[in-house]
Amino acid sequence: MNTTATAPLSPAPDDEIEHVALDEDYVLTPAFVEKVVDAADDGDGMKLRSLLEDLHPADVADLMGFLTAEHRGVVTVWLPADLLAETLPELDDGIREEVLERVPHLTLAEALQELDSDDAAAVVEDLEDDQREKVLAAMPEVDRAAIESSLGYAEDSAGRLMQREVMAAPAFWNVGDTIDHIRKQGEELPELFFDIYVVDPVNRPVGGVAISQLLRAPRTTALTEIMDPVNEITVDQDQEEVAYIFEKYHLISAPVIDSAGRLVGQITVDDIVNIIQEENREDILRLAGVSDEDRGSSVPEIVRGRVPWLAINLGTAVLGASVISFFGATIQQIVALAVLMPIVSAIGGNAGTQALTVTVRALAMRELNSSNANRTFWRELAVGLANGLLLAPLIGLAAGFWSGDWRIGAVIASSMVLNLMVAASVGVLTPLTLSRLKFDPAVSSAVFVTATTDFFGFLIFLGLATLVLL
């Protein structure tokens, strides 16, 4: 939870041109970015600071993404320390690692104390081992303990995601007790909170009260009278599951409990929005065979993430080629087949990718499980058949006309219908099988699907042609 989040710099009126950093949609203007670049090039630190100091941390992070590594270095030096602290959790991982290398460990230790425990832990996580030790050693005991406890939970777990600051109230309190407590203990509570968790004597949540409900109720009302059941998150739950629960039930915050059921923290929806975007990003990129990369990634890093998929694809393409080579004699007699065969495989690949993408998305949204897997399969097969029956006559006529041999038209038309049904089957079954085996259904599905449609596309078309035409 970023506690300064409610006060970004609003877009300025038109007459204050000098300070217009954002356009009307709260996006950084290229003109502003250019101003920063110019100031960095001139080494004009005062100018840089005056440009940056009024920005919201999220906008500084955005700015960093638009700069080169060199310019980021200059900006990092001139950023006010408190703004730097609040910017760190907003940065892309790659950029954050790079920025962290330039910040002296004492500055960093001080900056981290400004952040909530979850944000501070997220930053410390990205430090190199030796820098991490130095930074933690320079922090007060209580902050260090909070960060170390957070890092004790698995990456991507609810424990890592939660903030330890939470507003809990014993079940015997009434509304007045609670409001008085908040007013007195305000400093120790999270800066922003949305629900009060009602706990039993051993600190297990028994319900939750939205603070708008608390405000509405008379002071003498018991908390237990106005509380609702809460969705408890356990510390070891995966962040993707947590996001699913928040999204499904429209939660604003939820209590996190340890294995004994005791309240140990809370997760708020603004962190969930980030997770949802992260997971979506992963799904989209994985479907395209791109491992994690971001704006800060260097060319070698990007190549390392992409070339393995291309290499696998090279292997499957060779497999497809071996099918063609098997029919070399047929092609030598009828060169038209070499011209037409990529059409069959291309349409198959596209239709397979359509079925695959729909299935991967349904799995990610938990809209697909054993209750409707069969029905989904048959529906996709019917779609494949229908697509085939619509498109095959077109290509059949065109190919027959072009080649002057109507049998070639018939061969390509029937191959296309068959390959579209192969595409539908493999498009559904690949992610379903991966998911059942507890693998990520998005990873490598696309390569496998297009490999299959290429393979069968060539095999069916050239096979039928050999049977019919020779």
Next chain:
Amino acid sequence: MNTTATAPLSPAPDDEIEHVALDEDYVLTPAFVEKVVDAADDGDGMKLRSLLEDLHPADVADLMGFLTAEHRGVVTVWLPADLLAETLPELDDGIREEVLERVPHLTLAEALQELDSDDAAAVVEDLEDDQREKVLAAMPEVDRAAIESSLGYAEDSAGRLMQREVMAAPAFWNVGDTIDHIRKQGEELPELFFDIYVVDPVNRPVGGVAISQLLRAPRTTALTEIMDPVNEITVDQDQEEVAYIFEKYHLISAPVIDSAGRLVGQITVDDIVNIIQEENREDILRLAGVSDEDRGSSVPEIVRGRVPWLAINLGTAVLGASVISFFGATIQQIVALAVLMPIVSAIGGNAGTQALTVTVRALAMRELNSSNANRTFWRELAVGLANGLLLAPLIGLAAGFWSGDWRIGAVIASSMVLNLMVAASVGVLTPLTLSRLKFDPAVSSAVFVTATTDFFGFLIFLGLATLVLL
């Protein structure tokens, strides 16, 4: 904003097998879905009702997605009226339309009064014209006016998304005034709210106070002392822009203003989460050439959404084939070329899709604009070259060895390097150009990219081969 959202049915302990609808991750169990199907098949309405009545509306919506249209019909009849009302806003569009056709208009008119204005409007929007008139006529004037006003805003606009219920306070109030007002007027306020908007005498927001801050402050503190600047949303802003602002600044709620700057409603983050998922879904599906479809779509609906893309792809595949046909004489002399050419085009297509997907995602996240477009292009080109230099020797050696002609190896290796650079260029430039022309960069990009890499893959490979080998 779904006001019952904080109280879903928790997963039950193991011994209450009869009522276990959810597994430990709050996902409906296939066993429960089967029970519902059995009860629907038996026409056992009492059993159905007992299974359904304790479910959270989000779980009923999930259940609907797992059922066939026929079973959905039976469930709709037996669903308690208030649960039906709260379930309607949660349903996929296709399923909602289907369910709405089965609900008598008086039941519906009554159900809609239970909902917040934004949810009610979302449901009414999906009604057929004649049913809509009947339903609105059967509602009290005040609810009808709210819904009609909401529907007066453009689809996907902030006006459509906002709820009209909002907590505003004049700038001269202090904390005590505000709390007393909330306690007195509680009924007229939104059931859940997170920020109080401070307004000037003509109802223009001048700031916002998080209610956790309100609770913390002494009763005599003026609101203007503790308020923060707010991010104002205008009624005609597109929901995608609204989602961007919420996400970037970690907002929980934001005031919506009309063209005169007056406060007319608020948008809360839980609605934003839905929008984000909707936009992500669209991006993923569009990249694969799938128009909008959901679990409720019939086979003809799905085919209508997918076949146009396949037809376009058929056209581009014919274009690629025409390149091959141009080199028919070369292929007739060296059949090995027909075997190898799909390898060059396949790797190009994959690399192009990688570059495309990364670019589309960066555009969607507003991480890419004229500040860094040039740099992104050159980076992708460098990645293309590096990928080519890594993979080309592999395929060159393999092809040379297999064909027994090292010149063929050299031709395929150099073609691959060139085509991977074509792929990188077209992968970046296609979405960038579409975006600059104000088109959705995801739509049709993939078809264009693979068409280009096929075309140039065949052209470069067969062209070089003709030059070198003949």
